[in-house]
Amino acid sequence: MTCPVFPTDFRDTLDRLFLWRRDVRHFRPDPVAEATLDGLLATACLAPSVGLSEPWRFMRVDRPDRRAAVRADFARCNAEALAARTGDDSGRYAALKLAGLDQAPHHVAVFCDADPRQGRGLGRMTMPETTVWSAVMAIHTFWLAATAAGLGVGWVSILDPDRIARILDADPDWTFLAYLCVGYPQEHADTPELERQGWERRDPHRRGWIIR
Ligand SMILES: Cc1cc2nc3c(=O)[nH]c(=O)nc-3n(C[C@H](O)[C@H](O)[C@H](O)COP(=O)(O)O)c2cc1C
Structure with missing residues (x-):
């Protein structure tokens, strides 16, 4: 088999994809074509996995009653998280994900077997958590592929994993990892929203490596 050559301009474009991938909190309401969503989830499954175990389990959440229950769980967990914080301005960001949950036309829950x-x-005898890492790699692959397709993804983790698994009637062997809001973003940016809002910023001194 001949491996394709990835020309320099493709690699430059790929770098721009990494730069412009965003965690999206505000979505347009128009739905994404089913074929596009199917294709993106298939691409996600090209991710590497320990022992080729492919432990990711993507679940589309379409039922309004289930979405409402997830939203209620988020509201409860978010309120608890805010109550536990004092003296900072996290309240400013409290509603951000709620907006995404309300606006995004598609919801995808991700579990790991x-x-x-x-x-x-x-490969997982000494580090059984490698199955979870594998599933997270599939999420990242989905995230990048969605960005390349002009879509936005918003990762919601302020949720109670056991409650979410029950709400979504997940297989008892699955661990809940992520709840993804998916749709067309209201805006594009090359900088994280939390940086644009003054909450946190990328560390300008952090390099990708150290030498020992
Ligand atoms: C494991 C994980 C969990 C996250 N959970 C949340 C979340 O619950 N709420 C939220 O607003 N953003 C969440 N995010 C998104 C991050 O805030 C976001 O990735 C970060 O601010 C950098 O922005 P960017 O993804 O646009 O580069 C999560 C991201 C990851 C990787």
């Missing part, structure tokens, strides 16, 4: 038969246990 923590002990999948596929892969026959290879």
